[in-house]
Amino acid sequence: xxxxxxxxxxxxxxxxxxxxxxxxxxxxxxxxxxxxxxxxxxxxxxxxxxxxxxxxxxxxxxxxxxxxxxxxxxxxxxxxxxxxxx
Numbered sequence: 208x209x210x211x212x213x214x215x216x217x218x219x220x221x222x223x224x225x226x227x228x229x230x231x232x233x234x235x236x237x238x239x240x241x242x243x244x245x246x247x248x249x250x251x252x253x254x255x256x257x258x259x260x261x262x263x264x265x266x267x268x269x270x271x272x273x274x275x276x277x278x279x280x281x282x283x284x285x286x287x288x289x290x291x292x293x
Contacts, residue, residue: 212255219246222261245277247284247291259291260284 226244243264248257262284265276284291 212253214255214257216257216259219258219261222263226263243272245280245293247288247293249290249292260288 223244244261245264246258247260247262249259250256262280265273267273281293
């Protein structure tokens with residue numbers, strides 16, 4: 208069995224902690240207190256995985272994930288950093 212390397216870039220950790228803290232400060236919990244996010248990255252030629260960026264997953268007022276928001280954010284990311292994928 209071969210081992211795979213995963214590189215976690217500092218921006219991902221910053222985004223995760225920022226989202227968590229902001230969620231804790233809100234007076235009303237969104238989507239029953241669930242925190243969801245999207246990890247973006249790429250795979251190196253050696254098979255290593257690089258997690259480069261992330262963003263929070265938005266919910267509609269009724270607690271259902273907002274898929275149009277996700278699509279828009281992914282399209283924006285593909286323009287800025289085309290080599291990253293979900």
